[in-house]
Amino acid sequence: MTSSRSTPRPRVFRKVLVIALCVLAFAVALIAWFTLSPVRQDPESARQATQRSLALLKADNATAARDEALAAVRSDPGSPEPHIALTLAMLALDDGVGAEAEVQRAVEAGYDAKLVPHLRAHAQLLQGEEEKALAELDKADPRFRTYALRIRARALTGLGNLPGALAALNAAMQIAPQDSEVWTDMGRFKYAAGDLLGAIAASEQAVKLAPGNIDALQLRGELVRGQYGLVASLPWFESALKRDPARHDILIEYAATLGDVGRTVDALAVTRRALEVRPGSPEALYLQAVIAARAGKFDLARSLMEKTRGGVASLPGAMLLGSTLDIQAGDYQQAIEKLRTLVNNQPMNITARKLLAVALLRTDSARNAIDMLRPVVARNDADSYALTLVARGFERIGDRANAARFLDRAAYPAIGEPGAFSADDSVAVLAGDAALRPGDPGATVPLIRALIDQGNLPGALAKAQEIAAGNRGAPAAHILVGDTLMLLDRYGDAATAYRTAADLRFDEPTMLRLVESLERAGRRGDAANVLALFLSQNPVNTAALRLSAHWQLVAGDYDAAIDSLETLRARIGDGDAALNTDLAAAYTGAGETATAIEFGEAAYGLAPANPAVADAFGWALYRSGDLPGALELLQKAVVLAPRHPGLRWHLAQVYADLNRKAEARTQAQAALADPGFTERAAATALVAGTG
Template structure:
């Protein structure tokens, strides 16, 4: 054995003994640290009390997030402080943290707080966790001095369980006990919002803010209702006012981010969602909003990744079903998409976008008849879009009925759409009448019956039902919309406009705006219609439907430069695949004298939809403006052949015939155009007709 080997052997015991010694010293160090940190000698009850006082002041100022941190500091300073644990639970309840609050309530009880004094808080924590029955049982034990709080929690639980009558009684009693309590009025406003009483919710939210201007929940609710009543832009200051009191309030940050995104302020939306993730790491709502943002930008891989980060906690919510169903369709996972979209349509049967996506999934699954059933209520509307009508046509082709398919393709190709009338009913009057008879004051039961009566041609009975529903539900915007729909069917557009305006005073959303604009236009009140559209766009600056109407009106009025700005903005968002949009751009650029750009857009529109008379017209008119009379003539002849009753197409073709010195043909088309009472260019056409002799 060599000396070096002996040397290594002799060193091993020495190293081992050194490591053992170091380990012992480390353990001693940890124990010493624990002694000094955790020993009762290190507790600081005075600091804990100061933190409790600070947290209470912050709660009073509406800053629950800061109060929670101060309460945590109090608990750390004195883990045995019952006051600190109880206050921490209160802050967590205000921030919607039910699980954490339940644990802190139990710690407060262990530290000496009488459980009889915390039943209302424990009920609140259970209700936040969705354990509504347990919450009700718990608040039944509430000490009389906290009865008002217990009534509020019972009302929330009953609302979640669908027992609205009991919930209403609890809130009415709470308001009698504490008529100047901002929390009570906030809960009343939230309840009324949930049951559709928008007018009552607005009044309650205003009362809550008047009583307690620092109440973040009240300010957030006010923002939601202002968003419903007036629009996105008007709501933002209310969310900002709430965040000025509690900058890290997660739920308010989510509402603020969603509103910013819908208003087109995507960078601000992203910043708000990131802050929400800091306030609540792993927030599924924040990841959902980021996924929506990614999907809108066309980054579907990122959208899927972000949607997966929600962890399945919000998968059954309508927005999430729509997003993930769309992503599944985009990826080709039809079966997954079917399940989600069917669930969404079941939740929201009047969601037209959901119905169209579900129909696409069904067609891909060779379930054409099911797709037709889903699309029927949409396709029967006068304002059914060309995409819906094309889907219906494809469905009829799949089942071998090519004649009906051709009719729907003709409707899809026709330039222009009908009015935004009532959503049609799926069931017979007998089926629809049963729930309406059982619940005559329930809008969800009566509305389908009224729509069924309209479809059956019994507009008199429908009007009586609709008027009764407005009388029974004066704060429900849907009641006024329904009344307006019936009046429109009867041709009473002026009266319908009045009903729609009453609905818009409560809920100024896209469907109500479209109806109001149409009714005002039909009633000859174009100025009011323009003001309504302008007001809606001021609050919803990136709304596609409103921007399309605005662009159309700009084209009709000859304001081509403004139309180009509007249409190019739409083109940036929608892309190149919309034939109607390309056709409108061709018309706008032709009107502005930019013939080459007009020709390019016209060619793109015609390539996408050669059977669409509007596309043929826009391309032909662009060629005419660029000097290609023969090419323009062929396209305009085709457009008129496809839509012979459209006076605008006749007018264009007449001008081309006149330019080519073919007066007889020009005269014939001018006379056909002038025979249409709705023809817009009557004056110019009469002048040209006079020149032709």
């Protein structure tokens, strides 16, 4: 019995020992946690980190300020000041959700609830809750009235109440006329309202008052990019990033600008920095997709767009890229859905209309494709691609006559004068609408288009000048005046109007208009200077490179033309018949006939019915000594475009070398009959020599 009773004692002892060891281990863990945990109470560390955060915020480095404020919160989560510092940093970084949460934590930690409504309103505004923000601002302490007025202006702008927003900003300006933030908000407001002159002036004042104001620097960069060009804007973004190297929005603007300048490697590097700052950034992934698509890496571009998870789906550029990738992958229905949305939002977006027509044609919706392009091909300056698409549409529905008509237009070597889309209503109806909405460009512009369609150009000009007088800071208003003056053949006056627009926004459409008006006014030197200035700021702009190369070809500067055209080819690829034609002409002029023949053959394979293509290919063969091949192509070119003196002159020289004197003389005389023909001395000599 004794032995049986003594056996449980070791078990009890072991159980007690295990419990004691567990308690000891737990105690050790607690001691370690209190010793090593980053959220242990350390008021002094929190106070110092909070001071550093506020100093960094004052120095316009909101990212570093946020990091310091986070450290302060961890050191002393029960103190309200670190939460307020974190709120301010998050608001500067446009983190509305985080800022609102920190405001609440500050109040719970003892911060005076009467001192936070302006901050809570700002956080709500960043979350797209304009009405809630306005209601919260009614509780704002008078000490923060300037701040509250700025947030009120932003909220009212978001709700479309521009007069109310302007009144709020003017009130803030009266209270704090030397506040750089107020001037920055005024610049943003003017920019959004289309008053670029006012936006430029406000942004300049904002930077003058606070040269390190990162928001003002970003705004200046955006405005300078439009006013002067891509290259000129880069230093502004770089200055902002020196203040806060991890500011995501500025990294995106900087990367996009570098990409458009053609500095692809630098642009990629900046997008990677943006992804480090904000992993999964849709904007950074989208820019990488654009770069990949430009390099022909469509699978990579598609993969990158998928990773955005719809974060940039509403951007017009992203919709165009996404639909292009859909078409390339054969997913036409998805492309159609995206492009219909884009065209509905931007009816004048010709690129979107052409892409949508492609997708519709590939889904056997030929009539819809034709309808989509009707406003485009109704213009005299419709490009050959749009005309060819319409022709293919008519072919699909069996209308051979219309198909042939549009193919003929597509094949002609020159395009007509630009025009506006037709008005959608009668002059009487539109005039009535404009009378009910005096000073509203949205009502007056359709009336101007209708007056132009009716042939009442003086009336259209008067209305256009009325809009420009009331909107001196809006470049579109001055362009409208210039367009109307061009229709009146007042090219010098049109150039003046376009130059006023270019002083505000020197973009591609404005540049092309200004160059054309100057050239037609007989000021070719001024036109060349405008083009050169634009190219210095936008070195890979497609339209500018094409125009520059054309002028270089005409001037016989073949090496320069080759440089321009090869830059363009690197940008858009080898599938452009016009580009290959110009390359054939440039290499022929430079004496590199083997290369010229390659490009001529490539162009001819893409557009065999285009007389300019046949001429370039034929002339390259002629220069290489292949007279029979040259003769066949140049004869075809003249048949296709019998009124073009340059084609006649080329054919005349081939006939002369073949000793077919009568035919050579006939072609040379036909060229001389055109007053615009420039090689008159050589043609006259040929006529005399074959007489």
